[in-house]
Amino acid sequence: MRTDPGRLRWAREDEVPALEDLMLEASLLWPDHRDDLLAHPDAIEVPVDEVRTHRVRVHEQDGEVTGFATVLPVRDGEAELDGLFVRPARMRHGIGGRLVADAAQRARDEGAVRLAVVAQPRAAVFYGRCGFRTVGETSTRFGPAIRMLCDLTPLERAARP
Numbered sequence: 001m002r003t004d005p006g007r008l009r010w011a012r013e014d015e016v017p018a019l020e021d022l023m024l025e026a027s028l029l030w031p032d033h034r035d036d037l038l039a040h041p042d043a044i045e046v047p048v049d050e051v052r053t054h055r056v057r058v059h060e061q062d063g064e065v066t067g068f069a070t071v072l073p074v075r076d077g078e079a080e081l082d083g084l085f086v087r088p089a090r091m092r093h094g095i096g097g098r099l100v101a102d103a104a105q106r107a108r109d110e111g112a113v114r115l116a117v118v119a120q121p122r123a124a125v126f127y128g129r130c131g132f133r134t135v136g137e138t139s140t141r142f143g144p145a146i147r148m149l150c151d152l153t154p155l156e157r158a159a160r161p
Helices: 013-027 031-039 048-052 095-109 121-129
Strands: 007-010 056-061 064-075 078-086 114-119 133-140 143-151
Touching (some): 013 048, 013 064
Parallel strands (some): 078 114
Antiparallel strands (some): 007 056, 056 064, 114 143, 133 143
């Protein structure tokens, strides 16, 4: 029996609280920043303006939102994957990879040549498999993180002088 692979769609304003619940659930999976997140619930936010301006895409499977990704606008040729969250029970089923591929395509469509992400060290391997490379370190509200970039330029264009 085949399972529903799910679909990607734009987030709706009425589901922002549910997206924030999913974000918290995914963020609390690892103990690294659990205490910080519980002490600062304001860190868990899906801005309604980002939903209104079609910056947030969700993955929906069997009628349930299983993940979402936010892509911020292009600046200096670079868009930012500002948030990628997958419901822990649905991790390792390709949902995150689908969301990253969709984010990369949306960034390309807006004229980006690179997609940036600030990743927690635990997520670096996942992003590496998605085509990102580490370009440095940065700090976040709750500690150090890794800055990664994905080249969105087609190989044939990138190879030209």
